[in-house]
Amino acid sequence: MKAVELIFSGDPNVIQVTLLSLRVSGLATLIGGALGIPIGAFVALRTFRGKTFVISVINTLMGLPPVLVGLVYYILLSSTGPLGFLRLLYTPEAMILAQLTMVLPIAAGVTISSVSTIDPRLREVAVSLGAGPLQEAAILLWEARLGLLTALVVGFGAAISEVGAIMIVGGNLLGYTRALTTAIVLLTNQGEFVEAIALGIILLALAFLVNAILTLLQMRSRSSLFAQTYTRQSQLKW
């Protein structure tokens, strides 16, 4: 009960930590998706040598261990590291970078599998009707839009629940880089279980919210697809 009270108390620290988590994981998902979806579409639609190998690599990277990503970025961004001049270590930007590295292969991988499941005849029809390569990709991606949406939601879910990478590159600095997950780790260590649970509930609620929006979109999208097909068929019959 105390945990629930804390959530609605409007505690500025709780709000700040929640907003930071949303901002970091949200941007990581958007950027990771913006890069990963085209890569996935390219790989899925083109035939080239080593395609199977590339797909295997992407599938492997979908399970990138967050702590490894964190460690590599720490070494790169450390002030004596090769990218140290960017002064990014222990900033939200470094956290976004680490998370988008995890989101990108997820977005690419899910795109590949959802584009591949589209009826190949659609592609043939599009090409035979004179669609250029870009138009063709656009048509297929539109067909696969539910899959792409899933890619983004899965990516977001992985990002916002992740703790290993952002702990290392973010440093869990109060007021700067303390996110929901890293705050939970710290509070647990300090024996403040009530506050830790409160943040956990917020984390779950956010994940639920995003998934609920997706499910809603999927259902609407399906029903309208169905409606279209149905209308078309009845028109034909008529």
Place this chain on the structure above:
Amino acid sequence: MQKIWLILTAALLAVSLVLFTPTNPTSTIRSKLVIATTTSTVDSGLLDYLKPYFDARFDADMTWLYLGTGQAIAVASRGDADILLVHDRAREDAFLAAGNGIHRVTVMYNDFVIIGPANDPAGIRGAGEATEAFKRIAEAGESGRALFVSRGDNSGTHALEMKIWSALGLDPRGRRWYMEAGQGMSPTIRLSSEKQAYTLSDRGTWVKLKSAFGEALRLQILFEGDKILLNPYGLILLNPQKYPQINSELAEKFFLFMVSEEGQRLIDSYRVAGEQIFFPAFGKAEDIGLPSEEEEVQFWVKRLSESGLEPPQYVKQR
């Protein structure tokens, strides 16, 4: 279909509002200090307690990296923190000898305690020395009556534990009764409680955790008071020539704050569940049995008066 786009656009708008709102509006105005420190100064709540006083006095924003001493020193030696507050003298001295740090004082101290299950299966309660207590734990461990949980994370506490084992000529690693947690003090204590095992803890983290968990933490202090269990914390100013990118100006201010009358008094007054956790140590090195730090103390007393800050009363009176 239009409805979906409406929902999507609204969702996108809401999302971008969150995404592009800076989460810490003060961060660009106030100067940020990053302290690389040990888990005990954070878990005990000391830094949370000091923060508002330091922030107010220097219009600063004090933050810290929550690490073990080994990792804190590694992070600082890469120039990724502004100042070091740790507790492992041997590694601190090595850090200074490598030219990474230019000043060090013992800023505060407390002690380590050996905690374990109330029934004390190894019988360390009556031990004369910490080494004797460790020996009894090892013997009880070999005969399957006791367990010991080690930090196993290169922290200051871990370093002291290894020092005691090696004073006994023992290497417990790999023994069946010896577990390495690889975690901070607080998770290690909780693990020991679950396993009903012995462990070595700094008093600060122990008291804080005990007050948070109460009876749920099924451990007690079974041995304390040996000289070897003294736990002095060193404050180290990094070499600004070697690390030009750090906030050395604010780091020096933090150093001055910690050794000033105000800082030492605050450390002295911090209580957890009515118990004093840290004792001020600036200028008291010899009194608590450490090598003299007189040269450093003189230097910082001078810097304090140049900066218009008060040195602690007892230092001034000398």
